[in-house]
Amino acid sequence: MAGNLKAAELRRLLAQGEFILAPGIYDGISARVADSMGFPALYMTGYGATASMLGLPDAGLATYSDMVGRAEMICSVVKTPLIADADTGYGGLLNVQRTVRGYEAAGVAAIQIEDQEMPKKCGHTPGRRVVPAEEMVMKIRVAADARRHAETMIVARTDARTAHGLDEALRRARLYEEAGADVIFVESPETEAELERIGKEVSKPLLANMVEFGKTPRVEADRLKKWGFDIAIYPGLGFSVAAEAMREAWSYLKDKGTSAGIEVPQYRGMHELMGFPEVWDFEKRWVS
Structure with a gap:
């Protein structure tokens, strides 16, 4: 069975020190x-995918079937490696295995799983609650074991910063590193000093969420790289x-x-x- 070539490419870029700038995409x-x-x-944003599919907020309303179908569609039309939001893994350990x-199989290069309780809530919004760290550790171990291709990357996100503080978020980040996550994502740091500290204390590849209208200051890629980050996602820029x-x-049309x-x-x-040019070429060849 062929490996996950897009994941292998993403790993290669990270290994050679290229900073990964990933815009948020959500539809075809x-x-x-x-x-x-x-x-x-590219980054498949859960907020954007849920909004564009359902017209609803990213509040645990999109199902596994909704999201894996959207990921499969996106992978079918792009050549670029896709990092995809998989929420909490959509349930318990068996659900995490199925999700990964x-x-x-849909073609995703990196799969992001977070440590929130179900139903999850969008990052940077109030009221997010996290599961015990030990529960998330087991999810990461299952996710890493579930891969059919060693190249496929597991992104572990913690939402602990907002309710429990940065120390707890970093404690979880270290546990998730040890559990086998390939990339660490500490959600919602609130200052540049916090971003710098995260960069110093996390050893595995590190993802920064440069979301529009969120809690985290938006910092240019050069500084994020200097601080120790490897990936920056911009989930809200496109749809906003x-x-x-x-x-x-x-409004112009109405007026x-x-x-x-x-x-x-x-x-x-x-x-x-x-x-459309491919359609027209096909019709010239096959349609009388």
Whole structure:
């Protein structure tokens, strides 16, 4: 059986010291746009995927089937390695095993699992509760063992900072490293000093969440790398600017009764982006 080639590529980039800047994608259009731009990895955001699929908040409402289906669709249209949000693993240890194998079969390079109680809540929002660290340790061990390909990466996220403080979050980070996580994700640090401390105290590859309108200061990639981070995700940037652009465009349409003269930027190469030239070539060959 062939290995996980996209995961192997992501591991190679990390091993050679390349900083992984990963935009947040959530549907087929965002995936194709980001894939065309040469990023080293993409990030499937749970917030964006839930919002675009269900029109609902990221509050544990999207199921395993919803999310693995979205991951499979995205992997089918991109060449870039995908880091994918898998919430809590969607249940207990047997659910975690199924989640890892399902995401891996979908083509995901790195699978993110967090230590929240179910139903989970979106990071940076109030009221998040975490399970005992020992429970998450077992999930990570199961996740690492469940992989059919050694290249597939497990990202362990802790949400302990907000309710329990940075010391507890870092204690958990060390436990999750020892349990076999490939990447550590300490969610919601609140200052640059906290980001620096995390970078000093975590030895495995480290992910920073540069979310829009969140608790964590948004820091440029060069400084994150200097502090010891290896990956930065931008989960909210794409859907927030897309939503605002739609609001502006439709406001213009409502006011003017036409789209002529609109100044909101429009993507001029949509047919090419979505693969229509391949359809037309196919029809020339096969359709009389």
